[in-house]
Amino acid sequence: MYNSLVDLRKHPVFHYFMEVSNIPRDSAKEKAISDYLVRFAQARNLEFIQDEALNVIIKKAATPGYENVPTIIIQGHMDMVCEKNKGTIHDFDKDPLQLRIIGDMLYATDTTLGADNGVAIAYALALLDSHNIPHPSIEVLITTEEETTMRGAHAVNPSHLEGKILVNIDSEEDKKLLVSSAGGVIITQNLPIIWEGSPRNVVTYCISIGGLQGGHSGISIDKGRGNANKLLGRVLYNLSSELPYFIQKISGGIKVNAIPREADVIIQLPADGIGRLTEVIEAWNRTINNELRKSDPKVYIGLEKMETTDAKVFSKTTMEKAIAALMLIPNGVQSRSMEIEGLVESSSNLGVVTTSDTEMKFESETRSSIKSLKYSIVNQAQIIADMLGCELSTDADYPEWPYRPDSRIRKLFVESYKEKYGTDIDIIAVHAGIECGILIEKIPGLDAISIGPDMYHVHTPNEHLSIPSTIENWEYFLYTLEKTRDFDW
Numbered sequence: 001m002y003n004s005l006v007d008l009r010k011h012p013v014f015h016y017f018m019e020v021s022n023i024p025r026d027s028a029k030e031k032a033i034s035d036y037l038v039r040f041a042q043a044r045n046l047e048f049i050q051d052e053a054l055n056v057i058i059k060k061a062a063t064p065g066y067e068n069v070p071t072i073i074i075q076g077h078m079d080m081v082c083e084k085n086k087g088t089i090h091d092f093d094k095d096p097l098q099l100r101i102i103g104d105m106l107y108a109t110d111t112t113l114g115a116d117n118g119v120a121i122a123y124a125l126a127l128l129d130s131h132n133i134p135h136p137s138i139e140v141l142i143t144t145e146e147e148t149t150m151r152g153a154h155a156v157n158p159s160h161l162e163g164k165i166l167v168n169i170d171s172e173e174d175k176k177l178l179v180s181s182a183g184g185v186i187i188t189q190n191l192p193i194i195w196e197g198s199p200r201n202v203v204t205y206c207i208s209i210g211g212l213q214g215g216h217s218g219i220s221i222d223k224g225r226g227n228a229n230k231l232l233g234r235v236l237y238n239l240s241s242e243l244p245y246f247i248q249k250i251s252g253g254i255k256v257n258a259i260p261r262e263a264d265v266i267i268q269l270p271a272d273g274i275g276r277l278t279e280v281i282e283a284w285n286r287t288i289n290n291e292l293r294k295s296d297p298k299v300y301i302g303l304e305k306m307e308t309t310d311a312k313v314f315s316k317t318t319m320e321k322a323i324a325a326l327m328l329i330p331n332g333v334q335s336r337s338m339e340i341e342g343l344v345e346s347s348s349n350l351g352v353v354t355t356s357d358t359e360m361k362f363e364s365e366t367r368s369s370i371k372s373l374k375y376s377i378v379n380q381a382q383i384i385a386d387m388l389g390c391e392l393s394t395d396a397d398y399p400e401w402p403y404r405p406d407s408r409i410r411k412l413f414v415e416s417y418k419e420k421y422g423t424d425i426d427i428i429a430v431h432a433g434i435e436c437g438i439l440i441e442k443i444p445g446l447d448a449i450s451i452g453p454d455m456y457h458v459h460t461p462n463e464h465l466s467i468p469s470t471i472e473n474w475e476y477f478l479y480t481l482e483k484t485r486d487f488d489w
Helices: 012-021 031-043 115-128 151-155 228-240 271-291 316-328 371-388 408-421 436-442 467-486
Strands: 047-050 056-060 072-077 099-102 105-108 138-143 165-168 176-192 202-210 246-252 263-270 300-306 332-336 344-355 359-368 391-398 426-433 447-450 464-466
Touching: 012 031, 012 105, 012 115, 012 467, 031 047, 031 056, 031 115, 056 115, 072 115, 115 138, 115 464, 115 467, 151 391, 151 436, 165 408, 165 436, 176 316, 176 371, 176 408, 176 436, 202 228, 202 246, 202 271, 228 246, 228 263, 228 271, 228 316, 228 344, 246 316, 263 271, 271 300, 316 359, 316 371, 332 371, 344 371, 344 426, 359 371, 359 426, 371 391, 408 447, 408 467, 436 447, 464 467
Parallel strands: 072 138, 072 165, 165 447, 176 426
Antiparallel strands: 047 056, 056 138, 099 105, 105 464, 176 359, 176 391, 176 447, 202 263, 202 300, 246 263, 246 344, 332 344, 344 359
């Protein structure tokens, strides 16, 4: 349908998607995109609010005939997960995304695409900029820091909004209506490091895990994909029984809400252990290629000789605790729903591991659609932290979004889909954090649903967006807005 970016830009949604793709919008660095939204509103004489968290609300009056329809809040977030392939030269603080079309899919080049949640911004701006789309009074709410702390949603002042109906555009599956989501919390465990002098007569090697697919730590957690941090822990634990070695540094993962694709460790060992080290790594390559042959067929463990320096190494106790943390910290699916077939109920993702001069930091995102189970995983992590002498803290705690049996906005979207396509739309829940739960707590009685087009490999450099799905989902959205006038609210 669209063979070039020039042609694709003629569609109003993709025009604005390309606009926002030129603007850096990493989490906690949204000033430029927030100001762009303000300028957009000012240029069209639309009422707007930009709060201290850089959230932006833009309001547009109802078109003729829709004045008596309830106000609808259209909501998404302006930040994106910024990941790139190893060796890619791209500065997310200033460089625009390099978009490209492959078949009927839109990609960035060696980076995340930011369709999560650039699609919501594009839909909203295309609607606000229109002069011939019938709609009720709308309040567009675009929040900040959704991908990290959900600070923007937490900071929303409910008095700035009149609407009691919310259409969130942060779903990633077309032809599905999202009506419930998990809550979550970020767990950080800090392990103090006791350093020792570098031993004599040693050689230095880097052991690296790579080639993993990664993915969204909620949506993709049930796909059986390897976690680079956890795999590295297994290798290091096994290596401890095979030969003496010392650790200088461990690191893995970039974002806590992305399944880590890469991890590495710098070790020192006696020169006479090189042969055995090589044999162990070769054996582990066979092991993980067997385990992950379906989910991660390109996984590998690399071994590279490094220049030996007098850098300090972990003490024996610190090394044992670091490996134990990698092995024991909860990761992956923890429970599944007994009510909704196929739905992950609780999970945890050991997303980021870093080493500083004073401590190792282990960062996990834990999710659950049941609050008590979320805190059960936190308690489990606390016990592990106490055993290992780590300091545990939690952050970005956000609520689940419970299913609402009497939802009117769900009924409208179900009916309009049936009318437009002659078939039923799938009603789904998702094991991921959606801001709906926070906004429902802030605005009593808020009735919410979430929609969106087909996206794939979100939060990875292989992220791509279906162009036909984006257009079809947009048309379904507009069709439903038109139906609001005659709906029995």
